[in-house]
Amino acid sequence: MSAFLFVPSLCRAALPLTLCCCVVVFCTSHHRSDNKVTVNFINRDGDRITVKGSPGESLLDVVINEDLDFDGFGACEGTLACSTCHLIFDEEMYKKLGPVTDEEMDMLDLAYGLTDTSRLGCQICLSKSLEGMVARVPESVADIRQTKDAEVVSFYKH
Amino acid sequence: MLHLVSGQALFSSCSPKVCVVGSGPGGFYTAQHLIKARPDVELDIYERLPVPFGLVRFGVAPDHPEVKNVINTFTQTAKHSRCNFYGNVNVGRDVTINELKEAYHAVVLSYGAEGNRTMGVPGEDLAGVYAAKDFVGWYNGLPNCRELNPDLSCETAVILGQGNVALDVARILLAPISMLKSTDITQPALEALAQSQVRRVLIVGRRGPLQIACTIKEIREMVNLPGTKPEMLPADFEGISEVLKDVPRPRKRLTELMLKTALETPGEKELERRKSASRSWGFRFFRSPVEVLAEPRTNKTSAIRLAVNRLEGSGADAQAVLTGEVEDVTCGLVISSIGYRSLLIDPGLPFDSRKAIIPNSMGRIQHTPGVYCSGWVKTGPTGVIATTMNNSFDTARSMMEDMDSGALDVSAVKSGSQSITALLRGRGVKPVTFADWEKIDSVETKKGEAEGKPREKLLSVEEMLQVAQT
Numbered sequence: 001m002s003a004f005l006f007v008p009s010l011c012r013a014a015l016p017l018t019l020c021c022c023v024v025v026f027c028t029s030h031h032r033s034d035n036k037v038t039v040n041f042i043n044r045d046g047d048r049i050t051v052k053g054s055p056g057e058s059l060l061d062v063v064i065n066e067d068l069d070f071d072g073f074g075a076c077e078g079t080l081a082c083s084t085c086h087l088i089f090d091e092e093m094y095k096k097l098g099p100v101t102d103e104e105m106d107m108l109d110l111a112y113g114l115t116d117t118s119r120l121g122c123q124i125c126l127s128k129s130l131e132g133m134v135a136r137v138p139e140s141v142a143d144i145r146q147t148k149d150a151e152v153v154s155f156y157k158h
Numbered sequence: 159m160l161h162l163v164s165g166q167a168l169f170s171s172c173s174p175k176v177c178v179v180g181s182g183p184g185g186f187y188t189a190q191h192l193i194k195a196r197p198d199v200e201l202d203i204y205e206r207l208p209v210p211f212g213l214v215r216f217g218v219a220p221d222h223p224e225v226k227n228v229i230n231t232f233t234q235t236a237k238h239s240r241c242n243f244y245g246n247v248n249v250g251r252d253v254t255i256n257e258l259k260e261a262y263h264a265v266v267l268s269y270g271a272e273g274n275r276t277m278g279v280p281g282e283d284l285a286g287v288y289a290a291k292d293f294v295g296w297y298n299g300l301p302n303c304r305e306l307n308p309d310l311s312c313e314t315a316v317i318l319g320q321g322n323v324a325l326d327v328a329r330i331l332l333a334p335i336s337m338l339k340s341t342d343i344t345q346p347a348l349e350a351l352a353q354s355q356v357r358r359v360l361i362v363g364r365r366g367p368l369q370i371a372c373t374i375k376e377i378r379e380m381v382n383l384p385g386t387k388p389e390m391l392p393a394d395f396e397g398i399s400e401v402l403k404d405v406p407r408p409r410k411r412l413t414e415l416m417l418k419t420a421l422e423t424p425g426e427k428e429l430e431r432r433k434s435a436s437r438s439w440g441f442r443f444f445r446s447p448v449e450v451l452a453e454p455r456t457n458k459t460s461a462i463r464l465a466v467n468r469l470e471g472s473g474a475d476a477q478a479v480l481t482g483e484v485e486d487v488t489c490g491l492v493i494s495s496i497g498y499r500s501l502l503i504d505p506g507l508p509f510d511s512r513k514a515i516i517p518n519s520m521g522r523i524q525h526t527p528g529v530y531c532s533g534w535v536k537t538g539p540t541g542v543i544a545t546t547m548n549n550s551f552d553t554a555r556s557m558m559e560d561m562d563s564g565a566l567d568v569s570a571v572k573s574g575s576q577s578i579t580a581l582l583r584g585r586g587v588k589p590v591t592f593a594d595w596e597k598i599d600s601v602e603t604k605k606g607e608a609e610g611k612p613r614e615k616l617l618s619v620e621e622m623l624q625v626a627q628t
Contacts, residue, residue, distance in 0.1 A: 071191075072547050075231070079224030082544045106375040109408035110542075 059121035182212020184268030184533015187550035245590035281450030286459030290495030312490020319495030390420035521553030
């Protein structure tokens, strides 16, 4: 979607109209150029794209701000209403990313090609400790809520 | 590009001209992909209603506003210099597919699924029985559904089907009015729901808990819905937890949430909450509709007769098999949520009436070169916006492949919207432009502001046209 101008926004998760106690992720941006965090994205063609983001920005913010051209990424604009900002990390980095809320997990569960080290990019906030992180954009952003055929495939495979 | 042909100068436009029929996610995502991928494509989107966005506007539940954020990206596409929106144009009636084929290098059909799968049981036409599509259309302001006037004076509602649409309907029926009144639900629906006497909603499926089609977010919303308590049958869940360890995480988490809700003894706080809840909801499994029964000598629904099933096989392939037993459930409202269905808008097109889709290969309509399809009319009426997005991108890619290979000839001069709008003018049809829609958008938003809602939708085509075209 790089042909279109997106207004970078404060990343926020939709406040659920529920009684359950969820951790709501608020990312705030600190725009200090000396404080940048390097992020490496591996796109669907296998190319590595290295950019910098500011601590507090979400990975979705980085993709938007840096005009990275991942088809269909971030359809719901960071409100935990889709799974199109699905990213895959290596084991070590995944552990550094911290706990996953039920709310994120519920949407992540619908992501195509879900792995044990998958996260939603709109919920990952940058910090210096994540310097040099590598995030892979997986194939096809189709949500699992589709045809019966996909259900059969996804039911039986990890 | 300038051609000189026997001394005459002819300007030919090299730009491929494509038209898209339908302005929901199917249409817009296809348009978006094409405009981005080829700097020369000119695109016209035709839409039957004066307003764009299809099911994003008329299908997504009012209390799920974040899901509607895709409207922002569609708006950007519509306002792109190489894209034009023409609302209030009924393809099939105001202009034919053949006329579009004449005027454009390629036509994309993305008109979705506006019909219903029917239960096909006696009593389906009784008062009190509605298709979920129409009920959803009613609370979402679809002009065709504004006269629905569903009777909400009964205590129990039975919903057939357990997909996300069924869960949306259950949630809207039972949600506290305080929650609904700050959404874009229509005012008449809000008033009707405020008077509603429905206190209990059963969501019924043919098969078992492991086959339920809805997703965990929607179940969690029901579990946490203020003022309500769950009412499940523990017997429905026998043997379920034993098979869970081998099941992939998404299905496992969803089933565990149901098991917890159905079987676990709640803690003190939850017990208190349930005690003070005045409304209840529950899943019922292994039941298929057989007949809707009426009160004697009336046309009003009084109960639904359900056949009892057992499962043969397991997992996603499990089949529901009749046992011969039946069960009657007292209710005054029956909502069948067993699937939308695409219709055929032009007899010249191929149509698979069993699957209710246009037969196609990767979006290329069979036996119909130059005509493509995307969205639900291509794949059938399941999936969320992101699913449709992918399917639309695939169709766009197929078209681009065809342009590159020459299978789709874009060298001929085509008149595009020039000839179509002239044709429409001659037929007394006045298209609504995107700028016209923005007038409607502005009126709806202003009306909504006055009521603390994101918008108050205009409910009739007449009102929409009045605002758009004066």
